[in-house]
Amino acid sequence: MKPETTTPESSSSNEFYMSDRDFEQISRLASEHTGIVLGPHKRNMVYGRIARRIRSLGLSSFSAYLAYLEQHSREEMSNFINAITTNLTSLFREPHHFHYLQDQLLPELRQLNAGTKKLRIWSAGCSIGQEAYSIAMTIKRAGFPSDWDIKILATDLDSNVLETGHQGIYPADHAAQLDAALRKQFFLLSADKKSVQVVPELRKMVSFKRLNLLEKWPMKGPFDLIFCRNVVIYFNKDTQRVLFDRFANHLRVDGRLFIGHSENLAGVSDRFKPLGQTIYRKVN
Ligand SMILES: C[S@@+](CC[C@H](N)C(=O)[O-])C[C@H]1O[C@@H](n2cnc3c(N)ncnc32)[C@H](O)[C@@H]1O
Known part of the structure; x- marks a missing residue:
């Protein structure tokens, strides 16, 4: 379960390069596919979540990941969506x-x-x-x-x-x-x-x-x-x-x-x- 967090999750923010354009593209895709709005304050969270996908696919940058996502949308879109969602919950919450x-x-x-x-x-x-x-x-x-x-x-x-x-x-x-x-x-x-x-x-x-x-x-x-x-x-x-x-x-x-x-x-x-x-x- 992924809680909301604004710090990079188990990664150094220097490991992969994420440009403003990469972040905007990720936000646009998230909004189109899930309705989730990723404002600028979510940048570190997005970095940490997507960096994990980049690592597990053996890619070297956010732009390479976005190109991969475009070419392999059928296979990768659900991983992208799973990475973007925040799933914090608990028993008898509220x-x-x-x-x-x-x-x-x-x-x-x-x-x-x-x-x-x-x-x-x-x-x-x-x-x-x-x-x-x-x-x-x-x-x-x-x-x-x-x-x-x-x-x-x-x-x-x-x-x-x-x-x-x-x-x-x-x-x-x-x-x-x-x-x-x-x-x-x-x-x-x-x-x-x-x-x-x-x-x-x-x-x-x-x-x-x-x-x-x-x-x-x-x-x-x-x-x-x-x-x-x-x-x-x-x-x-x-x-x-x-x-x-x-x-x-x-x-x-x-x-x-x-x-x-x-x-x-x-x-x-x-x-x-x-x-x-x-x-x-x-x-x-
Ligand atoms: C923070 S959790 C809330 C869980 C539970 N309802 C609670 O309050 O404890 C938000 C959930 O909404 C789901 N979600 C986000 N966008 C969605 C969408 N477009 N369609 C269906 N589920 C979505 C996420 O995957 C996540 O598991």
Whole structure:
């Protein structure tokens, strides 16, 4: 998982030459293919991330890498995209969302969907899956009857993080802060105690799929809730406007949208009503 950082990652900034033009080209490609805006303050981060690709391909400069990317776009574009994304996440990140889910929303949905006995949830920009598994744990703990059909879709455009999510294997310290009972119920500790794996019961609830939010979405919805947290912060306002309109189209009326702590919908979408703490209700 790649956290956000502005210092070169495990490389010396003199190792390969990156001109202003190289950086601009990388920013343009990132924006076109992912929506991610790489401003000048991201230059060191970009240097470190792309330097790794240059090294592993045995190339000698950023311009050589960009030429390679152009010629081998089919093979290299996904590595480029995987390098550019920031995947910072954690279990029960922004815990107030899970308290709201547990105390208010799940009891409400249990009544509302009693006829269909279905729940559909989307974790959009799921990174290594810890958001989706946190939702799954909250649902399990709420004790829905076993005949309910509950599915969580977890999507991201970075293929590496999806693989980790699918395996549900994390360093043991990722689960260390969890309540002991929760850890015991939902994680298996490896023999060497260095990693944990999410129990099959929870993994069965989550489907991991590659999806670029800028492209066509194959699923129709409607979802009862959508989590898209700490994703649009990297996009410009125009991209955000289009995206939140599409999210509204994929949520049922009254469905809830959860966004990240430094994101908000003011001036971006009037199809949601804020409920506080970056939780929104779809109104039209
Ligand atoms: C910082 S992580 C957030 C993870 C999680 N939602 C959370 O809040 O903990 C942002 C994720 O958005 C994904 N992402 C960025 N641009 C995307 C796009 N255009 N389509 C789909 N996912 C994207 C990245 O790959 C990354 O895994």
